Structures are given as structure tokens and as C-alpha cells.
Amino acid sequence: MNTGSAKTRPSRQLVNIASTLVTGLLLTALAAPCTANPWNNDCLPDLWVIERHQTASGQTRAHILSGEDMYSSFLLHATTSLSETGKEHAFEFLLGDFNHDSMLDIYVIEKTGTRSGRTEVHVLNGADFYRSFLIAGIETALGDTGSDASWQFQLADLNGDRVSDLYAIQKKGTTSGRTEVHVLDGADHFRSFLLNTPTTIAEIGDERSWIFLVHDFSGDRVPDLYAIQRARTRSGKTEVNILDGASRFGALLIHASPIALAETGGGDDWWFSLADLDGDGVRDLYAVEKMNTRSGQTEVHVLNGADLFQALLLHGAKTPISETGDDAAWIFLAAGCEDANPPGQQKP
Numbered sequence: 418m419n420t421g422s423a424k425t426r427p428s429r430q431l432v433n434i435a436s437t438l439v440t441g442l443l444l445t446a447l448a449a450p451c452t453a454n455p456w457n458n459d460c461l462p463d464l465w466v467i468e469r470h471q472t473a474s475g476q477t478r479a480h481i482l483s484g485e486d487m488y489s490s491f492l493l494h495a496t497t498s499l500s501e502t503g504k505e506h507a508f509e510f511l512l513g514d515f516n517h518d519s520m521l522d523i524y525v526i527e528k529t530g531t532r533s534g535r536t537e538v539h540v541l542n543g544a545d546f547y548r549s550f551l552i553a554g555i556e557t558a559l560g561d562t563g564s565d566a567s568w569q570f571q572l573a574d575l576n577g578d579r580v581s582d583l584y585a586i587q588k589k590g591t592t593s594g595r596t597e598v599h600v601l602d603g604a605d606h607f608r609s610f611l612l613n614t615p616t617t618i619a620e621i622g623d624e625r626s627w628i629f630l631v632h633d634f635s636g637d638r639v640p641d642l643y644a645i646q647r648a649r650t651r652s653g654k655t656e657v658n659i660l661d662g663a664s665r666f667g668a669l670l671i672h673a674s675p676i677a678l679a680e681t682g683g684g685d686d687w688w689f690s691l692a693d694l695d696g697d698g699v700r701d702l703y704a705v706e707k708m709n710t711r712s713g714q715t716e717v718h719v720l721n722g723a724d725l726f727q728a729l730l731l732h733g734a735k736t737p738i739s740e741t742g743d744d745a746a747w748i749f750l751a752a753g754c755e756d757a758n759p760p761g762q763q764k765p
């Protein structure tokens with residue numbers, strides 16, 4: 418495990434990556450102190466990279482790419498306590514601060530093949546670079562959710578108790594015939610449901626032509642559902658829909674708005690997450706391009722939340738990781754200060 422690199426922060430090299438930056442990035446906003454990672458005192462979102470399959474150690478690994486130099490160097494290489502987790506969707510990975518120490522932890526959703534026969538949750542501790550579990554093998558109220566992409570998971574606080582709840586988006590085999598949202602209560606370690614509801618979106622199936630992200634878009638502190646349609650869109654571009662959490666996803670806040678990416682298909686060759694790169698308080702869309710890139714390396718694109726992802730804040734930034742293919746062996750999750758525990762947050 419190489420934590421030494423975490424302590425040696427690279428000097429600012431924004432000049433070198435200026436060609437990848439669209440002018441207008443508010444550099445002054447980037448100097449704010451951040452407690453998401455104590456080794457990293459800027460407030461730029463970093464990019465967690467989960468390496469799951471055929472790793473050197475035989476364990477699932479976690480790497481962090483630094484926001485400070487636009488994802489061109491590593492802050493951390495860590496071998497986690499979790500064995501390899503394959504390249505299918507039998508596991509999902511999410512970032513959140515489970516124990517409220519302002520260090521982002523890795524939530525591992527084990528969807529299938531568990532001893533309990535239920536979907537289980539484990540949380541790897543950020544404070545010791547993911548070497549220990551904060552919780553392990555927690556049986557949730559959800560049964561087996563399979564090894565395909567029929568179910569997708571996100572973290573957000575639905576009931577305002579400042580404990581992250583687990584959003585399970587069911588895209589196939591629903592009772593309503595529509596895509597459904599099920600929310601598991603973080604306060605009782607996901608053993609009860611806070612919400613089970615159909616959305617306005619029809620069933621999609623088990624492919625990843627639609628991706629779901631959860632965050633409050635409207636500013637009412639109720640998490641909304643970002644539904645990103647990657648294929649077979651009317652515009653021929655990747656499109657975003659945003660469903661209003663306050664109406665239990667019955668109303669659309671944004672409908673089929675084209676973003677600055679062509680269609681991105683239904684595979685795992687792109688990975689999406691939300692974080693605020695330019696510090697304007699609006700989450701931007703991170704789109705990691707894993708194969709067939711211009712540089713031959715895995716690349717990062719960031720689309721501006723302020724104009725509904727129509728402008729690129731970062732275009733094809735080259736990471737030190739070679740292409741990472743069209744399966745889920747490599748997963749990319751952006752997170753910044755706003756994802757770590759704000760002061761005064763309650764214990765889970």
C-alpha cells in the first residue's frame with residue numbers, strides 16, 4: 418500500500434492542463450479548505466477509482482485521482498480489506514461518510530450470492546484507507562438484486578435526519594411496470610423502507626442505457642432523481658431528465674434535455690457521477706470515458722451543472738490509467754467536500 422504518495426502533494430500544474438480547461442473555471446473558489454481528505458487541502462472534487470478484478474494483490478483496490486491537477490496524478494493507492502469483486506454488477510460502490518469523521522468511506526452493496534440471500538451492505542473505513550470495515554454483512558430489507566444492472570444504488574438523505582439513506586432504483590421486474598424507487602433508512606442500517614414508489618419513467622430493463630443519480634437539484638433539500646438517457650434519444654445526444662423528489666418522482670423538473678455528449682450507448686464504457694468542480698454550488702456531471710478515447714488513456718469529462726450540462730468544464734482530461742474497458746472491473750466516483758460530513762451532523 419502506497420500512502421506515501423498521499424502525503425506528497427503535487428504542486429499546482431494548472432498551466433500544463435490549461436488546454437483541457439474551458440475558460441471560466443473559478444480558480445479562486447478552489448483554495449477553500451477541505452476536510453473530505455485530510456491529506457488534500459483544496460476543495461476540488463477528487464476521483465475515486467475502484468479496481469475490482471485481477472488486481473495485483475487479489476483484493477479490491479481503491480485509488481484516488483487528484484482534482485488539484487485535473488486527475489493526472491494519484492493521491493492514494495490502497496488495498497482494501499475486500500477481496501476481488503469481479504467485473505459484473507453483483508456489487509455496487511458508493512461514497513459517503515458513514516461514521517461522520519469527515520473522511521469519505523466506501524459503501525459496498527453486495528447484491529447477490531450473500532449468505533442471508535438478501536442484499537447486504539458493507540462500509541470500508543476512509544480513516545484507515547479502507548483497511549477496516551465500519552459495518553459488514555448488514556442484511557437490508559431488500560432481497561437479492563442480481564448481478565446485472567436491473568437495480569442501481571445511490572446515497573442521499575431522504576428524511577432529513579442527516580443520515581444517508583440508500584436509494585435502490587429498480588429498472589426491471591417492478592410491480593407497477595414503471596421504474597421504481599425504493600429508499601432504505603440509514604438510521605436503522607437499511608433494515609426498513611422509507612419509500613417505495615413508481616416514477617414517471619417506464620421500465621428500462623437490465624441495461625445501462627439509462628443511469629440514475631440522486632441529488633437535490635431544486636434546492637428544497639429533498640433529493641431529486643437524475644435520469645440520464647444514453648442511447649436511442651430523440652436528439653441523438655445523451656439527455657438528462659430530472660424527477661422531483663418532493664412529488665415522489667411523479668413530476669419532471671427537467672425533461673429530455675440534451676447534454677454536451679453524443680449518445681454514450683448502454684455499456685460500462687462510460688461512468689457517471691455528480692460533484693461540483695467549479696465551486697459554484699451546483700453539481701456538475703462527471704463522465705469518465707473508459708475506452709476508445711483519443712489519448713488511449715481513461716479520460717475525464719466534466720459538464721457544467723449551471724447550464725444543465727451543455728458546456729464542458731473539463732474536456733478529455735487524460736488520467737494516468739490506461740483504458741479500462743466496457744465492463745465494471747473499474748468504477749469511477751467523483752466526490753468533494755460537500756459529500757463529507759458537514760459540522761453538527763448526527764451519528765448514525
Ligand SMILES: [Ca+2]
Binds near residue numbers: 518
Ligand atoms: Ca468516515
Ligand SMILES: [Ca+2]
Binds near residue numbers: 573574577578580581
Ligand atoms: Ca436519512
Ligand SMILES: [Ca+2]
Binds near residue numbers: 635637
Ligand atoms: Ca429537490
Ligand SMILES: [Ca+2]
Binds near residue numbers: 699701721
Ligand atoms: Ca458546478
